[in-house]
Amino acid sequence: MKLSLLLFGFGIILVVLQTTLQRLLPIGVVVPDLILVLCVYWGLHHPTAGAALGSFMLGYAVDIISSRLLGVNAFAMSLVFLAVYLGSRSIWLHHPIVSSIIVLFAALIKGAGLVLVWIIFLSTEGFWQGAVKYIVSEALIAALIAPLMFTLLQRGENLVTKPGPAAQ
Amino acid sequence: MLAFLRKYQIPLSSGFCLLLSFYILIVSARGQLKNEPVGAALMWVLRPLQIVSQGTANWIIEVQENYLTLSGFKSENERLRKRIQALEVERQRLLEAEATNRKLQQLLEFRIRLPGKPVTASIIANSASNWFQGCILDKGSADGVQKDMAVVTPLGVVGKVVSVTARSAKVILLTDANSGIDVMVQRTRSRAIVSGSLDSSTVLKYMKRSEDVQVGDRLITSGLDGVFPKGLMAGTVIKVNKQSLGLFQSIEVMPAVQSALVEEVLVVGIGGETAPAPN
Numbered sequence: 001m002k003l004s005l006l007l008f009g010f011g012i013i014l015v016v017l018q019t020t021l022q023r024l025l026p027i028g029v030v031v032p033d034l035i036l037v038l039c040v041y042w043g044l045h046h047p048t049a050g051a052a053l054g055s056f057m058l059g060y061a062v063d064i065i066s067s068r069l070l071g072v073n074a075f076a077m078s079l080v081f082l083a084v085y086l087g088s089r090s091i092w093l094h095h096p097i098v099s100s101i102i103v104l105f106a107a108l109i110k111g112a113g114l115v116l117v118w119i120i121f122l123s124t125e126g127f128w129q130g131a132v133k134y135i136v137s138e139a140l141i142a143a144l145i146a147p148l149m150f151t152l153l154q155r156g157e158n159l160v161t162k163p164g165p166a167a168q
Numbered sequence: 169m170l171a172f173l174r175k176y177q178i179p180l181s182s183g184f185c186l187l188l189s190f191y192i193l194i195v196s197a198r199g200q201l202k203n204e205p206v207g208a209a210l211m212w213v214l215r216p217l218q219i220v221s222q223g224t225a226n227w228i229i230e231v232q233e234n235y236l237t238l239s240g241f242k243s244e245n246e247r248l249r250k251r252i253q254a255l256e257v258e259r260q261r262l263l264e265a266e267a268t269n270r271k272l273q274q275l276l277e278f279r280i281r282l283p284g285k286p287v288t289a290s291i292i293a294n295s296a297s298n299w300f301q302g303c304i305l306d307k308g309s310a311d312g313v314q315k316d317m318a319v320v321t322p323l324g325v326v327g328k329v330v331s332v333t334a335r336s337a338k339v340i341l342l343t344d345a346n347s348g349i350d351v352m353v354q355r356t357r358s359r360a361i362v363s364g365s366l367d368s369s370t371v372l373k374y375m376k377r378s379e380d381v382q383v384g385d386r387l388i389t390s391g392l393d394g395v396f397p398k399g400l401m402a403g404t405v406i407k408v409n410k411q412s413l414g415l416f417q418s419i420e421v422m423p424a425v426q427s428a429l430v431e432e433v434l435v436v437g438i439g440g441e442t443a444p445a446p447n
Contacts, residue, residue: 016221018296020218020292021224030298060192070192070204072299074188074189079186081182081185085182
């Protein structure tokens with residue numbers, strides 16, 4: 001529970017960074033999807049009911065800031081969490097390249113979820129060319145930053161969960 | 169039953185979240201989701217963090233630009249380099265102050281020409297998603313900003329307010345694929361809709377094939393959509409393609425405002441007409 005709350009708090013900070021500091025990155029208009037990487041990490045390493053709710057809430061936070069239609073990213077992040085959780089039970093994960101590949105697939109699943117929502121609720125005029133561009137670029141960037149973020153999260157987690165001198 | 173719930177708690181809670189988000193999507197698409205408290209609470213938490221983070225980003229960019237400006241003087245001796253550095257920093261500060269002053273002066277002159285009582289606001293965050301083009305303003309309902317108000321600069325249309333909290337407002341930009349602004353060609357007065365698209369271009373929709381539209385034509389708001397005052401610059405036609413089939417022309421537009429470069433905007437109420445600019 002404590003870890004879920006900490007990861008959620010960290011997710012809120014990532015949302016803020018994603019909306020403000022992305023201007024400093026030399027990658028043009030594509031926003032790196034840090035929340036997606038966090039949700040994948042959550043689904044792989046600490047899958048709980050709280051984590052599922054946390055992924056939903058972080059997606060909702062992105063919706064609050066970015067999306068005209070509320071629920072789009074909440075849906076996509078819940079989908080990613082569920083897919084990663086189900087996938088993680090049959091994959092050996094503890095390697096940076098494997099984590100990159102999982103994030104790549106998770107980003108593609110998120111893209112598919114967004115396409116589904118877009119087709120149902122929003123206009124599809126001039127949609128496909130842009131959609132393919134964003135799905136591919138988001139997935140590649142997320143896969144590239146995944147090993148670094150996983151390492152940072154793992155270290156942060158070790159710091160938080162490491163027993164104090166009294167416990168030793 | 170309890171054992172089942174315990175065993176499948178993760179897929180069940182994920183499924184619940186999926187259903188809940190789908191329900192939110194349906195309610196939101198119907199426009200029935202108003203004043204929901206979770207969003208307002210999240211925005212209340214995020215707003216101060218965004219202001220601090222945006223300030224830090226601006227500071228880093230400023231430092232970076234100062235560094236780039238000064239890097240050419242490295243070969244000079246230490247005393248002169250320090251002197252130049254100090255002067256350059258001072259110059260940057262004065263240039264920035266002058267640019268800000270000019271910008272605010274323009275904004276003030278433009279504000280007088282607008283109908284109603286426009287609210288001046290700063291952009292404190294950009295869209296966190298590649299699929300939507302939007303931004304967050306530092307003013308909300310407590311400052312007089314309401315849903316469906318127009319967001320403009322002296323150069324033209326930026327977008328419109330789609331939701332507000334007490335101290336912030338969410339704006340959908342003209343370049344968003346789901347935006348739509350009623351405009352007319354200034355030269356011929358023919359009407360159409362300017363909208364964004366996901367492939368990063370802005371287009372003029374529903375312009376009949378028979379209408380005369382040329383590259384370089386200026387598009388201004390018609391004032392008929394009940395959001396934007398009449399006469400604001402929306403963009404310029406950069407490409408016209410009359411396809412052999414179909415009712416409409418395919419027209420690409422360069423938006424009047426590059427929203428990535430905008431820092432301050434005016435939020436204008438519904439209705440009215442923009443007074444012409446003084447010569």
